[in-house]
Amino acid sequence: MLDIMLPHYGELPLLRTAVQSVLAQTDDRWRLTVFDDNPAERVTGVPEYFAGLGHPSVRYHRNPQNLGITRNFQQCVDRAEAPFLSMMGCDDVMLPGYVARVHDLIGQHPDAVLIQPGVEVIGSDGAVVKTLADTTKRRVYSPRVAGTTRLTGEDLAVSLLRGNWLYFPSLVWSTREVQAVGFDLELKVIQDLKLILALVARGGSLVADDVTVFQYRRHNESLSASTAVTGNRFSEARSFFLAAAEQMDAHGWPRAAKAARWHLSSRIHALTMLPAAAKQRSTESVRVLTKYAFGRPR
The missing domain is CATH 3.90.550.10 (Spore Coat Polysaccharide Biosynthesis Protein SpsA; Chain A)
Structure with a gap:
């Protein structure tokens, strides 16, 4: 069953x-x-x-x-x-x-x-x-x-x-x-x-x-899509990936920790959302997305 x-x-x-x-x-x-x-x-x-x-x-x-x-x-x-x-x-x-x-x-x-x-x-x-x-x-x-x-x-x-x-x-x-x-x-x-x-x-x-x-x-009507344009998704994602990196390190998985710190696909996704945020003239969303996409891994 x-x-x-x-x-x-x-x-x-x-x-x-x-x-x-x-x-x-x-x-x-x-x-x-x-x-x-x-x-x-x-x-x-x-x-x-x-x-x-x-x-x-x-x-x-x-x-x-x-x-x-x-x-x-x-x-x-x-x-x-x-x-x-x-x-x-x-x-x-x-x-x-x-x-x-x-x-x-x-x-x-x-x-x-x-x-x-x-x-x-x-x-x-x-x-x-x-x-x-x-x-x-x-x-x-x-x-x-x-x-x-x-x-x-x-x-x-x-x-x-x-x-x-x-x-x-x-x-x-x-x-x-x-x-x-x-x-x-x-x-x-x-x-x-x-x-x-x-x-x-x-x-x-x-x-x-x-x-x-x-x-x-x-x-494009999902919560995931709408929060991506506002930048809220990436605020949540950044906190998640930083915590995941620490957890992977503690678990003895250094390659996974490195992948979490870089979270490359999520950064690329943020870049693709920038034009939509700019079109909406949302200064805060543009700031969040830019910081997320280009921020240095910790």
Whole structure:
């Protein structure tokens, strides 16, 4: 059984598409739980949609008060019951073979802590797209994956600190391991990387697969994108990477510590955000982004 935990914040049409993609799985060894964290004014039609589904493997929970992104993620982790879970985005799409492929990989690697299935990127209209960010992920930061590859230890930490090439909503997690660590509730946009690095430091392995079974939706309306333009993302990221460098040093992983201090891909990302910040005439955002991109590593 795979627990598919879906933290919901968006609009009903995209949520409906996501849910229907789960219902269309060729392997029925799944259970879907939706945690609706939308503000009250955006809930219209969502409870009625799930009531109308009447599917025994679909559960809907409306948070009595808004938790925010990270606390809703943590709720997904805390409420999982199956040995493995995924935290699907409310605007993403599982291709019909996702659950079947994940179970195959779990069977081959039952002690894996993380599984990264094959992913393709789609735009707001659902069409497959190739963006600069995703091309860079694959060609520069992602390790070469031919078939199925198992990654562990400092090499994995270094690759993620140079550039986080994972697609968080597509990941499959060992429930026991992720419940033992949990998210940092103080973080808003880089909480996934901190959790993943903690799992790697505990000795966890990641299995990466090249069979495409998931569609990740890339658009500019996400919290991550909006906070990037304002510079808030990079204030959080700078603190995270400096702390990560100290942790990697303490763990005896000097190459990972160096990668954390340089955090090259994050600096490049800040540079790409500068034109948008300048266009908005946000002096403070330009200052934060410039300092982050060109600041000396500590």
